[in-house]
Amino acid sequence: MITALPRNAGIPLYYQLKTLLREQIRSGVLKPGQKLPNEEQLAAAYQVSLITVRRTLADLAAEGLVRRMQGRGTFVAEPIFAQGPRELTSFTYEMERRGLRASSQVLLKEVIPAPESVAAALQIAPGKAVFHLQRLRLAGGEPMGIQTAHIPLSMAPGLPSEDLERNSLYTVLRRYGIVPAKGREVHSAVLLTAAQARLLGQRRGAPGLAVVRTTYAGDGRPFELVHSVMRGDRYQVVLDLTARFEV
Structure with missing residues (x-):
């Protein structure tokens, strides 16, 4: 039930409204992807000014809790998968650790001669046979990358x-005796192509996170080169920095 915010609480109205909406989002009362009432409706429901509502929504957007889409409205943001220094794991493990069911749709699988760039990364001769696999990765049935x-x-x-x-x-x-031991990743910001956007349910030119990973077995041999394009609205890279000089 929506009620007016208390005026005599000694707490700014925009802060009260922001706290209330934040808790509704985090508790699941407002669900990911759900559209919020428009600014005028929020102002009327909580008996506050449009300025208060706009400041509240701007703060929630800055926190990554809502997305404001021009011409469409304000929506509760989908959870973002933050990646920082981490163990070498699979997409399946990463999603299951977050309580999501991982699945894949195979787009292409074939045996091809290794192009020079692939051969160099895998430390094999150009033209040597490699298994080429392209998959759409999903979490909870939603395309992620x-x-x-x-x-x-x-x-x-x-x-x-x-x-x-x-x-x-x-x-x-693992059935072939290949166990990942270490990997090296390079992350880049990209804009989704029309084909990528269609597969990911995004618009052409939407932001994406490109990741190139070379994975090594225990004996030091590279056994996998992976190029990933993940949704930019669902992935971010987080780095913890330690100073090596006095600041």
Whole structure:
């Protein structure tokens, strides 16, 4: 039930409204993707000015709790997957750790001669056979990213016949004795192409996070080169910095 905010609480009205809406979002009363009432409706419901409502929504947007879309309104933001220094894990593990069911849609799988750039990253001869796998990665049924992997076929000859929609790639690779030991990632900001946007349910030119990862087995051999494009509205990179000089 919506009630007017107390005027004699000694707390600014915009702060009261921001706190109230923030708690409704965090408690699940207002759900991800839900559209909020417009500014005039919020002002009338809580008996505050439009200036108060606009300041409240601006603050919530800055906190990443709501998204303001021109011509459409204000929506509760979907949760963002923050990535910082972390263990080497799979997409499946990362999503399940957050309580989401991970799934995949195989877009392409084939055996191809390794292009020079792929061969260099995997430390194999150009033209050597590699397994080329492209998948749409989903969490809770929602598209999160597109991943394109190249793996030397000699290291896992049976990969082309594996069911990689039902099974985690890393789980399958373990059957071939390949266990990830370390990896190196390079992150870049990109704009989604028309094809990428269509698969991810986004608009063309929307922000994306591109990640290139080379993954190494315990013996030091690179066994996987992955190019990922993740949704920019659902992923961010967080770094903790330590000063090495006096500030």
